[in-house]
Amino acid sequence: MAVPPGALPRLHVITDTSPGVDTLGAVRAALSAGAPLIQVRVEDAATDRAAFDLALRVAALCADHAAICLVNDRLHVALAVGAHGGHVGAEDLPVDAARRVLGPKAIVGGTCREPDAGRSHRRAGASYLGVGPAHHTSTKDGLPDPLGAAGIRAVAQAVDIPVIAIGGVTPERVPDLLDAGAHGVAVVAAISRAADPFEATKSFLKVLPSFEGRREG
Numbered sequence: 455m456a457v458p459p460g461a462l463p464r465l466h467v468i469t470d471t472s473p474g475v476d477t478l479g480a481v482r483a484a485l486s487a488g489a490p491l492i493q494v495r496v497e498d499a500a501t502d503r504a505a506f507d508l509a510l511r512v513a514a515l516c517a518d519h520a521a522i523c524l525v526n527d528r529l530h531v532a533l534a535v536g537a538h539g540g541h542v543g544a545e546d547l548p549v550d551a552a553r554r555v556l557g558p559k560a561i562v563g564g565t566c567r568e569p570d571a572g573r574s575h576r577r578a579g580a581s582y583l584g585v586g587p588a589h590h591t592s593t594k595d596g597l598p599d600p601l602g603a604a605g606i607r608a609v610a611q612a613v614d615i616p617v618i619a620i621g622g623v624t625p626e627r628v629p630d631l632l633d634a635g636a637h638g639v640a641v642v643a644a645i646s647r648a649a650d651p652f653e654a655t656k657s658f659l660k661v662l663p664s665f666e667g668r669r670e671g
């Protein structure tokens with residue numbers, strides 16, 4: 455299911471499969487609070503079967519809430535569960551290949567950190583850019599130094615597709631990221647590892663512009 459141009463949701467809640475986290479509990483809470491989009495992300499070491507099982511359940515929950523479901527990295531899993539699209543980065547399929555795999559109507563997100571890569575992803579058919587780390591994060595290892603709002607701004611000014619800022623995003627940091635030109639934010643820890651993921655989601659929704667991104671029907 456395609457999202458109309460300009461209607462990409464502003465809050466992307468990314469699943470957290472790290473030990474001690476109630477992955478699906480957090481997804482249910484986020485959706486109940488009004489999260490418009492869930493991205494299914496598993497550890498690199500997870501099997502395809504584990505990724506598929508989680509994605510199938512998340513896709514069903516998203517359907518119940520008229521929310522969008524994307525799958526990170528594993529585009530065959532996205533296709534297998536009927537997700538709305540997928541997200542790829544430097545170690546995944548290139549954006550143009552992801553677009554060919556998922557088709558012209560799918561949502562295809564591509565990671566980038568600087569303007570030239572953003573322009574190139576745009577030409578390759580990306581629907582949106584995931585740009586980060588915006589701030590320090592302990593959720594993913596091996597990342598470069600945080601880009602800060604200035605780094606987000608540099609990419610946002612270079613493209614005409616939505617920029618989703620990722621990495622260490624909290625509700626308090628959202629206004630600066632929006633001022634820098636981000637369309638929205640992607641969040642792992644500040645929702646899934648919050649004491650109350652429902653309230654945490656509400657806190658994000660309060661500081662994001664209202665949700666033209668929620669899918670009809």
Ligand SMILES: Cc1ncc(COP(=O)(O)OP(=O)(O)O)c(N)n1
Nearest residue numbers: 526541542543544565584618620640
């Ligand atoms: C919205 C969004 N932006 C960036 C990423 C990161 O993707 P990638 O660089 O491929 O890293 P992994 O998430 O695969 O570890 C993302 N998932 N979502």
Ligand SMILES: Cc1ncsc1CCOP(=O)(O)O
Nearest residue numbers: 586591593621622641642643
């Ligand atoms: C996957 C990824 N890519 C850049 S930062 C990041 C992790 C974001 O997680 P958190 O919201 O917990 O900082």
Ligand SMILES: [Mg+2]
Nearest residue numbers: 527542543546
């Ligand atoms: Mg990836």
